[in-house]
Amino acid sequence: MALAALAGLLSACAAARSVWRDRLTLLHKPADRVLGERLIDAQYVVAGKLDKVERADLYEPRGGWLMRALLHEPGAPEAYEAKIAVDSVLVGGGQPKRLYIVFFAPKGNRIPAVGQNAIWIAHRRELWRLAQASQYGTPSDVGLALDSDDDVRPVDEWPMLRAVAQQLQLSHVW
Structure with missing residues (x-):
């Protein structure tokens, strides 16, 4: 019984995403369609100020800095954690005062500056803690x-x- 309920819930979620994707044809400009795909996939779309940015070594492979130094290659992107003070919510549930997000930037790329006001499109993702990887798996x-x-x-x-x-017609738009 529980398995059937879970299957029904998953199919309902998939159908809802499909309905939204079908609505992309309502958007006539190609740029709006690309933006629409981002909004459909977003967990939150908020306007706010970046309060804090710091490295998130937990999400980077061990020895990344050493391999970059030895091989003189850019290596994997660096992980960062950021805290956003939320002013307004366009997409997403509730009215959070702050959001905590993770992003990855290749070495040398510009990262958002503390104090930057922007619209942030945050997606729910599985974030692998590569620094804790072992022969038994990666949390x-x-x-x-x-x-x-x-x-x-x-x-x-x-x-x-x-x-x-x-x-x-996103149902979770405020």
């Missing part, structure tokens, strides 16, 4: 993450993001 967390630079948008795009979300 993971489920948390919020930025997938790319496109998940950090200028604050003046808020009306456009809201219009796209409303055209898609």
